Structures are given as C-alpha cells and as structure tokens.
Amino acid sequence: MIIAVDGPTASGKGTVAKGLAAHFGLPHLDTGLLYRAVGRQVFLDGGDPDDPGDALAATAFPDSLLGDPHLRSEETGGLASRVSVHPSVRQALYRRQRAFAEQPGGAVLDGRDIATVIAPDADVKLFVTASIQARGMRRWLEMQERELDLELREIEADIAARDKRDIERPDAPLRVAEGAIVIDTSAMDRDQALAAAIAAVEKVRTGTS
Numbered sequence: 001m002i003i004a005v006d007g008p009t010a011s012g013k014g015t016v017a018k019g020l021a022a023h024f025g026l027p028h029l030d031t032g033l034l035y036r037a038v039g040r041q042v043f044l045d046g047g048d049p050d051d052p053g054d055a056l057a058a059t060a061f062p063d064s065l066l067g068d069p070h071l072r073s074e075e076t077g078g079l080a081s082r083v084s085v086h087p088s089v090r091q092a093l094y095r096r097q098r099a100f101a102e103q104p105g106g107a108v109l110d111g112r113d114i115a116t117v118i119a120p121d122a123d124v125k126l127f128v129t130a131s132i133q134a135r136g137m138r139r140w141l142e143m144q145e146r147e148l149d150l151e152l153r154e155i156e157a158d159i160a161a162r163d164k165r166d167i168e169r170p171d172a173p174l175r176v177a178e179g180a181i182v183i184d185t186s187a188m189d190r191d192q193a194l195a196a197a198i199a200a201v202e203k204v205r206t207g208t209s
Helices: 013-024 031-045 052-060 063-067 074-083 087-101 114-118 132-145 152-168 190-206
Strands: 002-006 028-030 107-111 124-129 181-184
Touching: 002 013, 002 114, 013 028, 013 107, 013 124, 013 190, 028 031, 028 087, 031 052, 031 063, 031 074, 031 087, 031 107, 052 074, 052 087, 074 152, 087 107, 087 114, 107 114, 114 124, 124 190, 132 152, 181 190
Parallel strands: 002 107, 002 124, 028 107, 124 181
Antiparallel strands: none
C-alpha cells in the first residue's frame, strides 16, 4: 500500500505521515528533507539557490547530510523552497523518491507533489492543510522551544512566501491531487490529525463512504 501525503509547510503532514507509517507498519520518507539537503548543500558550497546550475550540483549531497540538524532550521527551509523550483533538481530527486515508493509492501511518503508526480498511482492520497495563522503559530511555538527569537508575523510572511512559490512554480506545483482526501488541521492537535488521517485511509481501504 502506497500512501501519499501532500500539503504546505507546517500543515502537520510530516507528523501525520510518520504516524500513519507507524500505525500501518510501513517505511516513511520525508521527501522535503531531500530538498532541504539540496538547499543546505548549496549553502555549504557557497552557491546561489536561485541558480539552476548551483542547485543541480547540490543534488549530489552525501547521504550523511540527511542527519544534519541544520536541515530543520527555518533558513534551510527557505533554501529548500528556492531550489525546489528548478525542474532539473526535481528530476534528479525523482528517481530516489520513486524507488522508495515502489519497494515491496508499500510506503508512506510526504511532500508537496507525491500524489501528483511521484506516486500518482498511490492507493491513498491525502492533502493535509491548515490556515496560515495556525501554521504560523505552530512554527512560532517550535522556535520558542528551541529558544529562537522570531516574530510571529515574520514566520507567517515566510510561510505565505513559500506557499506562493510552491503553488506558482511551473514544474510540479503544490495542488490537491484528483481523488485526494483533504484534511484541514487548523483546529486539530496532533492526535486528532492522525486519527482523522487513519480514518481516511481505512475508509479508502474498506471502500466505505
């Protein structure tokens, strides 16, 4: 069983995907981490994330970079959004993601183009979303826990900018795939979001309405 979980930044899709993987006993891939690694590698190379050549060169990042704690920073998240607009970068990472999806037994993948590009044949397609205000507050609370002093309005503006780039990019834009079940987590906590996702998957598996 392949489960595709798409959605914008800070919507809760990563938490939902991890929870689904644990619940159904499937391997999980956070595809956004691959783009963060590319963005981080561009930075380490002293390159320009808006330059297609620099971004493509960074797709050769070592696997060890996936364990770099800097990948979870807001700065790297912004770099990931910028490198992801390049078709050459997306093509370079496509093979790795597709191979993960096709492994025996299935998998759970989360990102922004899983159900539309990476695994359009997924058995279950979910689109996890939330308001900018809700997502901004989540990011702000995360920053507070990490003792990083960022203004809520700055975080909301960054999220809005990322949404715009993801939605308007010509290659594999962020959108709700045909047949996807939309889950709005704006008023949900983690447990509620996961419960809604599990229920959605079970509904598809059993063919109930």
